[in-house]
Amino acid sequence: MDGDVINIKIHHGGNFSKDGVLTYVGGQVSFYRNCDVDRLSYFELVGMVKEIGFSEGDKLYYTIPSYCLETGIDEIHNDQSVERLLKFRKPNMFIDIYIQHVDQHGISGKTKVGEASEDVNMDEKKRSKKQKTLISAKKRERKVWSAEEEKIFIDLLYDMNDSSWKVDTGHKTGYLAFIEKEMAKKLPNCELKADPHLKSKVKILKKQLNYVLDIQQNGSGFGWDDEQKMVTGDKDIFMEWAKSRDGAAPLYRKPMVHYDKLVEIYANDLAKGSKVKGPGDQSETEEDISTLNVAEGNVDESASQTRGTNTTPGTSKQSLKRKAGELDPLEIEFLQISKSITSLLEAEKESVLAMKDITKAFTHEINVHEETCDKRKSLFEVLCKLPGLSSDQVVKATRLIGQDIAKMDLFLAMPDDFKVIFAQQEIDGAN
Template sequence: MNTSGWKVDTGHKSGYLSFIDKEIAKKLPNSAIKADPHIKSKVKVMKKHLMYILEIQQNGSGFGWDDEHKMVTGSRDIFMGWAKSRDGASSLWMKPMIHYDKLVEIYANDLANGSKVKGPGDEFEINEDQSTKNGGEDGNHVIDESGCHSQANTTPSSSRQSLKRKAPENDPLEAEFIQISKSISSLLEAEKESALAMNEIKKAFTHEVDVHEKISGNRKELFQILCALPGLTPEQVVKATRLIGQDTAKMDLFFPMPDDYKVIFVRQKIDGSH
């Protein structure tokens, strides 16, 4: 739209919102996105942020603008102190403005020139209106925003313009995207926690299976050793297998013994003497 004749020094020609609606309907027919309020309010926020960045480039102290990464960098504490008097400026900290170059190209006359004649702490107003020579969409369509622009009737003795600040409009589309993003983040976090829990359960189950298999193998080995010991009847072998095999500590003690000691150990367990 900016490169097709709709841009004028004061903003955009009357009818630009209708033009945007038609173009959106062509590209995204089922989106339900409207120029007003979705795009109009988003543009206001972006213009206000751009004004803050231009001010930082001229007057920033202790923090500044990284043109390579398109973000505000420097001392966070100093920046947050500066941002307290500028509504919405705190969100610019270390957040890339991917549309910076395009916004400067579009709103250079409205913002860039005006920011150079302002001092730190000044408040600005940006009016994107439909001039009477072009007519208006609704007769009084005005976009007000905290920003800066040079007035044609400003005299050298006039160093400050009247102070005025408009409260930013809420962007319902952005709010919806934020809510969706939060929901997805919560879902992913819950899924991550569930995966961790399942992994712990799997480890515990695997350990239990390994222990069971080891004990089962030791009992088989115990039975084979008992059968090979001299002087034991089948009844004694079975009873010893039951008595020793039910206690892993007894099996650990039994296996390394010499055969003659194993026989003594078995007889003691069968007789119940120890």
């Protein structure tokens, strides 16, 4: 029976919070045991969660077993996503499902009393401790990115490298609006918008990449594991390093599965310096790096209110301009990393050219060797047919003439009468 049922643990009435790492704060937990797999569909699941406070506009998420919310969260929005969830079921193990409520408040509801079902109230002390986080969260609109949404978004950015959307100075104006439409085609229910969701995600990805490249160049006591695509090493040393870099701490031992593609997407931008932007990237000059949380992972935050009323053109420009030489430490590190990437790309190009030369020379050597073997075979066959030569003389003449390619060419080009004389002279000369 275990193979045909699934155990589900539903977190409801609380809210997602980004206090260091992604967590679900407040609310209650309901357990549903031995749910029939054959009957469990998206609408069946929605019917279950409606009894504990799920309402229209709310969203469902689940985490892959053995993964934390930060790295293993995915959205449940149709039957296909339920089928993916069912693949992770195991006997006597619960799948965690989370309800994201639209109102951002805890919603308490009735607990369904079924087979060994129960409600577990969260510790009141923990709830009060997180109250400030909940209040702060209401000031911002949160979008929890699924692993599939992030993958498709980065794939679309990657494909733009070979399209007219990518120019020497970055991306053209409107590229995020184009990606928004393409994502809507692939994921009709994703509800991601160019502004604020995709724009915010680009900022997050760029800053994550900047931290990783900095670690590769300057990490001491910790570093980048290119095979696992994550930061490894001494945790205490890394955390000390991360204190002066807002949002860097959660990068520790968190796989950055799209790292290689991100490097290719932003390689030219990084190589030319942090100030190089394409027409479509100009709006990002207002980014406040002190408030941007790099370690959002699959969580994208966008301010729910605008940055304020417009000022006069002169005032607006003066607030964004800085005098030459007033680069902050992060920008200085970025420029240093950019130079290193440029050197790396040039060295890689030289290595490729050198490898081509080596391959060409090696191929030529193989061809010469094969040609020489064919000529020696022909030499032996011709000597065997010449009159007046014993077997011992044939072998000796083959060894003597076959040592010199020029002699073989000359010998094979002679008429047969002269070949006998040539072979005899070689044999006599060696005696």
